Every structure is written in C-alpha cells, then in structure tokens.
Amino acid sequence: MITRRTLLSLLASSAAVPFARAAETEANIAASSVPPGPPKAARVINLAALGREPGKQGGTARMLIGGQRDIRLMPINGYARLIGYDEHLNPLPDLLEKYEVEHSQVFTFHLREGHRWSDGSPFTAEDFRYVWEDMFQNKELHRGGVPAELKVDGAEPRFEILDERTVRYSWDKPNPDFLAQQAAPSPTRLMMPSAYMKQFHPKYQDADMLAKLIKKNRVDDWSSLHQFMGRTVRPENPDLPTLEPWCPRTKPPAQQFIFERNPHFHRVDENGVQLPYIEKFVLNVSSPGLIAAKAGSGESELQIANIDFADYTFLKSSEKRFPVHVNLWKRTQGSRIALMPNLNCKDEVWRKLFWDVRFRRALSLAIDRSEINKAVFYGIAKESANAVLPESRLYRPEYAQAYAAYDPETANRLLDELGLDRRNEKGLRLLSDGRVAHITIESAGEDSFESDVLELVADHLFKIGIAIHTRATQRELFRRRIRGGDTIMSVWQGLDNGVPTADMSPQELAPTSDDQVFWPNWGLNYLSGGGDGNPPDMPEAKQLLDLLKEWRRSGETSEREEIWHKMLSIFTQQVFTIGIVNAALQPVVSSSRLRNMPSRGLFCFDPYSYLGVYMPDTFWFGESA
Known part of the structure; x- marks a missing residue:
C-alpha cells in the first residue's frame, strides 16, 4: 500500500528545482512524448448492442449558445464521470475500471491502467490525494473543510490510497447518496489534474513565481488563483487538463468557443476506434431570441438549448428547406x-x-x-x-x-x-x-x-x-x-x-436548499447547517426532513424505496x-448527417445530464439522409 506519507516524501524529493520550471518541463515532455490514444484498459462501448452503428472520426459540430456562460453545457453533455448512468439509470463505472461497495459504507475505486489527462499526464491516485489533502484540508481553499455532501451525520469519510490506481472512501454509517453524487450533472469533484494544479499551490510553488501568476491573472491571492485556474463546471481555462471527450481551446471573453477532441479519452467502440468520433465542437454566441431561427436555418448541427416547444412548428417546417432533423423528447420535470x-x-x-x-x-x-x-x-x-x-x-x-x-x-x-x-x-x-x-x-x-x-x-x-x-x-x-x-x-x-430511482437522494422533497422557492428560509437553514435561516416549524416539513435523514442512514435499496414512497405521499398530498x-415535449435539432442521435429520449438536467447519458461522443457524421 502506498501511504500518503510515502507520496509526500516522493514529492518532496523531487522539489529541488522551483516547481514552476519543473511542472512546465514535465508538462511539455508529457505532451510531446506520450502518443495520443485511449488507456490500455479502455471502456468499450458496444454500439451494436445499443441499437446504434459504429462510426468514423472527424467533422465539426456547431452549437448556438445564448451567452458565454453556456459553455458549461459541454462538461454536462460530455458526461465523463467516475460512475455514470446508462439510459435506464443503472450506474456503471466510466472513468473507473470498476468499483466495489460494502454496505453503502465502503467504496473502493479502481482506475483504468494507462489512463491519462488530456495533456498526457497520468491519471492516478495522486490526483485524488491532491484534492483530499491539499484542497479539502486547506482552510484557504475550503474554509468549511470537507464538502458537506461528503459528510454523514457531520462526519467526514476516511480516505485511503491502496495503490497507484486504487482509492477508498469509507464511513462508519451508510452514505447511500455517494454514488449518485458522482453520476450527477455537476458531481462533487474528487480528483483534479494535480501535476498541473500544483503550480498554483504554495505548498509546491515558489513564492515569487506564485506572486507573478497572481498578478498575471489579476486575482487577489493564491486561493483565488487556484480556484480560477481549476474551474471545471465552466471550462474557461484552455490549459486545464480534462478527462472530458472535448477540451476547451478558447479563453473568454469571446463570441465563439472551440472544443477539440481529447486525444487520451478513455472510451472506444467495439472496433477499437477511439471516441469521441466528432473532432471539434464550435459554440457560437447568439441572441437567445434568434437561436431557434438560426437552428432552423441550418446554423447548428446539434441544438438543445434556447429552443422550446413553441418553436417546434417553425423548426419542423425547416426540414423541407435545410439539412436538419427535428425530434421531440419528453421533458422529465415533475411539472413543466x-x-x-x-x-x-x-x-x-x-x-x-x-x-x-x-x-x-x-x-x-x-x-x-x-x-x-x-x-x-x-x-x-x-x-x-x-x-x-x-x-x-x-x-x-x-x-x-x-x-x-x-x-x-x-x-x-x-x-x-x-x-x-x-x-x-x-x-x-x-x-x-x-x-x-x-x-x-x-x-x-x-x-x-x-x-x-x-x-x-x-x-x-x-x-x-x-x-x-x-x-x-x-x-x-x-x-x-x-x-x-x-x-x-x-x-x-x-x-x-x-x-x-430509490438510490437517488429524495432531498428535493424536503427543505434542503434556498433555491426551493416554496420554502427558501427552511432550505437555507438546512444548507447552512443551522447557521442561517430558520428550521421548519410546520410538522409535515419537519417529517420530510426526518425521513430524508432516515434515507441517508439506510443501507439497502428496499429501505430507501419505502422511504421514497412515504415522502412522495406526504409531498403530493400536502x-x-x-x-x-x-411530460411536455422538447424539440431537439440535429444535422441530417448526424448518426446515433436518438430520435426519442428523456430531456432533463438531472439525472440525464441533457445529452450526457446518450453519449454524444458516439455521435458521428455520415452522408446526408
């Protein structure tokens, strides 16, 4: 077993030169000497078994976005997760080669042999250790310590490195929400490209160089620098290595954002062809009110954002004039x-x-x-x-x-x-x-x-x-x-x-967030750990919170299903x-050349991550239909 002490001593022994120079040299070597390709233990997607056809690499897909904030759709749709859902919401290892769960308390993650970040640097247990030790345990980066969503009854997990490709998180009590968190559209981040991020951390970086980086990026201090350069939800740093199918290549502000295929992406089709098939995504910023008209006139090869059912008649009529297909997917909000x-x-x-x-x-x-x-x-x-x-x-x-x-x-x-x-x-x-x-x-x-x-x-x-x-x-x-x-x-x-499913958290049914517009003050109290807002004093709301706590302590799916039904009954009867x-319908526009795009699907942010569960890395361009 490689302990944290051993890893730290190895890091210390390599710190004889200022980290900035060493990191830059290592990154250049990695980028130039590691040939592109999937990991040795790639994830094989059998497209024929899914009713789709294997394709070929190449092509550019254009999308229209209503503002540069919408580049956040790329990591949502790309849906590279430690554990992800299939189309039937069954959890499957994705970035992980496999995982084991014991009594919903002990979670062991095994990484894929030879897996690399997009810059060619290895994806290993060190990337998890960096987040756990150098980010979560650093009060300047995480004032509250380990994120609340990783705590069970206020207790944080034990983190262990079993070897270079195996890590473990364990709790004394069940944490049934842990896997679902990792399969979410915006998961709790457990790993970062440590070889790149260390240049922004005072533990590894020379103070003078860190000061220069702070000044260059116009931020106040090193923690702001670290957060700015490591932002993953909105991919604004083209230099940040990623595990997603497409890498950002444009730094905002801009009116056009380029995303290119990750040369080290971990999925392949049944013929061994590395995914994603599509070479490049080009996201063009446009006025939201014009996006439906532009998508209908063929200015987008794949459009789901900033269009709605009210646009369907116009979009459908566009099929006669432009090489586009318009399909209707079912929206899955509890109420439109x-x-x-x-x-x-x-x-x-x-x-x-x-x-x-x-x-x-x-x-x-x-x-x-x-x-x-x-x-x-x-x-x-x-x-x-x-x-x-x-x-x-x-x-x-x-x-x-x-x-x-x-x-x-x-x-x-x-x-x-x-x-x-x-x-x-x-x-x-x-x-x-x-x-x-x-x-x-x-x-x-x-x-x-x-x-x-x-x-x-x-x-x-x-x-x-x-x-x-x-x-x-x-x-x-x-x-x-x-x-x-x-x-x-x-x-x-x-x-x-x-x-x-019963294994997804029912927290939406209880006051847990100030974004819940029907009981924001109670939700804020839960979200802040009692530090803000007020606890609910309505009996039924308190009962829902008690049931949520019971769900979080449950060790079996059957128990969780029973609790879900109790909560759904209270929520709807009250x-x-x-x-x-x-079950309203959502138009989805795609090029008539785009293959493997489902004609029917469920459209939602959570849990389908919009296109994510349907794996857009398997979409490819053929001849016009």
Whole structure:
C-alpha cells in the first residue's frame, strides 16, 4: 500500500528545482512524448448492442449558445464521470475500471491502467490525494473543510490510497447518496489534474513565481488563483487538463468557443476506434431570441438549448428547406410549470393561509389543467400534480392525481371552511384583515408560455373568488425577493428530477436548499447547517426532513424505496407546490448527417445530464439522409 506519507516524501524529493520550471518541463515532455490514444484498459462501448452503428472520426459540430456562460453545457453533455448512468439509470463505472461497495459504507475505486489527462499526464491516485489533502484540508481553499455532501451525520469519510490506481472512501454509517453524487450533472469533484494544479499551490510553488501568476491573472491571492485556474463546471481555462471527450481551446471573453477532441479519452467502440468520433465542437454566441431561427436555418448541427416547444412548428417546417432533423423528447420535470406558494413569506395573513393544507388544495382543485394543456401545450402534455413521471420506478398514479382534478365546487367549499366566506361586490373573497384576496405571482420571465398559462389560471381562480396578477423580474431579483420573503407566490418548474430511482437522494422533497422557492428560509437553514435561516416549524416539513435523514442512514435499496414512497405521499398530498402539467415535449435539432442521435429520449438536467447519458461522443457524421 502506498501511504500518503510515502507520496509526500516522493514529492518532496523531487522539489529541488522551483516547481514552476519543473511542472512546465514535465508538462511539455508529457505532451510531446506520450502518443495520443485511449488507456490500455479502455471502456468499450458496444454500439451494436445499443441499437446504434459504429462510426468514423472527424467533422465539426456547431452549437448556438445564448451567452458565454453556456459553455458549461459541454462538461454536462460530455458526461465523463467516475460512475455514470446508462439510459435506464443503472450506474456503471466510466472513468473507473470498476468499483466495489460494502454496505453503502465502503467504496473502493479502481482506475483504468494507462489512463491519462488530456495533456498526457497520468491519471492516478495522486490526483485524488491532491484534492483530499491539499484542497479539502486547506482552510484557504475550503474554509468549511470537507464538502458537506461528503459528510454523514457531520462526519467526514476516511480516505485511503491502496495503490497507484486504487482509492477508498469509507464511513462508519451508510452514505447511500455517494454514488449518485458522482453520476450527477455537476458531481462533487474528487480528483483534479494535480501535476498541473500544483503550480498554483504554495505548498509546491515558489513564492515569487506564485506572486507573478497572481498578478498575471489579476486575482487577489493564491486561493483565488487556484480556484480560477481549476474551474471545471465552466471550462474557461484552455490549459486545464480534462478527462472530458472535448477540451476547451478558447479563453473568454469571446463570441465563439472551440472544443477539440481529447486525444487520451478513455472510451472506444467495439472496433477499437477511439471516441469521441466528432473532432471539434464550435459554440457560437447568439441572441437567445434568434437561436431557434438560426437552428432552423441550418446554423447548428446539434441544438438543445434556447429552443422550446413553441418553436417546434417553425423548426419542423425547416426540414423541407435545410439539412436538419427535428425530434421531440419528453421533458422529465415533475411539472413543466407550477405555482409555488411561499411558505416563508413575510405577510402573516397569507403565510397563515398557505400553511393550511385546505387552501393549497383549493387552489390546485380550482385549476382546469385540461384547458391549459389544450390551449398552451396542444393537448400533448400530461395533466398532473408536481410528481414523478411513469418512467420512474417510483411512480404511482395517486401521486400524479393528488388534488389535480378540476373541482371548483370542492375548492369553494374548502375556502368557505377556512373562513374566507366574505366577498366584495366583484365576488372576490376578503382576507381576515379585510384585504381583497389578491395574489401577485412573480416569475423570472424566462419562458414565453408562462404568461399564457397564468392568464388561464387567473380565469380559473377568479371563479373561486381569488384575483391574481403577474410580475416578471430579472432572475437575480426574482430569487432575492423570494428568499427575503417579499414574494407571496411564484411560478417555476416542478421537481428537477421527475424520474428518480430509490438510490437517488429524495432531498428535493424536503427543505434542503434556498433555491426551493416554496420554502427558501427552511432550505437555507438546512444548507447552512443551522447557521442561517430558520428550521421548519410546520410538522409535515419537519417529517420530510426526518425521513430524508432516515434515507441517508439506510443501507439497502428496499429501505430507501419505502422511504421514497412515504415522502412522495406526504409531498403530493400536502400540495406544497401546485403542478399543472408534465411530460411536455422538447424539440431537439440535429444535422441530417448526424448518426446515433436518438430520435426519442428523456430531456432533463438531472439525472440525464441533457445529452450526457446518450453519449454524444458516439455521435458521428455520415452522408446526408
């Protein structure tokens, strides 16, 4: 076994020259002397078994993005993960050659022999040690120490290096979320290209050289430099080695971003041809409002962002004029659009009403989802509460049907029972303080169909004596008003992951984040470890948190499935959020020359990583169909 002490002594013995010079020399040698190619123990993708055809290397794929921040789509779609999902959400080793799990407590990871970063430097246990010891344990880089998502009941894992290609993480209690975290669109980063990153760390870098690098990159200190140069979520540093299928080659700001194939990518097809097939991606920045028109006119070989179902008719008609294909994938949010009463709003009268389940149920029963589906979604979506979809193994009809029927008579009765039986001359109900029951629904104004939906919702709620009007604001202000309790109700999408498995965390169903617009203050309290916000004092919300803790302690999938169902039942019966429709369709545009692009798929950020689970590294260009 190679211990951390042994590795450190080896590093110390090689530090006779200033690291900057040594690192630069080693990097140059690696880049020039290591021939391109996959690792010896490559991951073989049998395309024929997946119903696809082996292809050939080459070609450039253009994509349109609404701003340079959207380059973050590349590592999401590239989906190189230690462990990733297949199309059926079964976890599989990807960057890892294999892994073992004992009682959901001990996780042993085995790396692929001969695997290298894109610059040719070896991918080894040292890259994990660097993150664990030189990043997580360094208070200037990680003030809170080991990330909270790696802790179980506040305890961090034990990290061990078993040999050059084997590492282990272990806890005294089960950590059922650990593998799912690694398969996520933005996983908890356990490894970094240490040979490159050490030049930005004072433990390995000469102080004078570090000062020069800080000045050159216009940052305040070495920790800012390290974070800036090592950013992986948004690939802005072309020099940062990667394990993704395509490497960034453009430093922002720019209007065009180039990504070239990774010469050391770890996947091959059944014929031994190294993936990715596509040589280059070119991302062109465009006005979001023009992207659908440009994609329809053939300016994009692969387009999923900044287009929506409202663009489908135009895009489909483009097939007659340009070499494009337009397919419809199913979106998997729990609800494509949902009303979100702010249970933490400052207005005491509204807050008291929102806390009463009868009021939330009345609002839901008052909405005619069938009319909205036909008028806005052409009858193609599925009328539903905010719940999991039939594609999930956890689906039950009662979750989708919970208070989702159109029943204004029952809605009126529930409101009368609440004491809202007084009305003004217009038929609008009066609140306990004499105000008219008038709800302002706020939105980030990012979806064109929201106004159409809310216009119909206004008609439906007027019939039960409640008036609404809408206010669109910029997203940052939208979030700030909700977190501050100034927003009474907002409109947003439902559950991010509408197709979960029992082994994925049910944290979306409990107050765990201030991004949850229906209980942001409670979510902030959880997210901050009790340091900010307030703990939930609604019994059902507390029960969901207790069940989440129970899920995190569970050691078996059967236990986790039972807990999921308890949480889904509470979440849907309590109608914390008012879903309207789900299973809406998303147009996906591709070149008619692009092969292996599925004609049907599930479209979502989590857990499918948009295109990621469908492996765009296997897409290739053939003759025009």
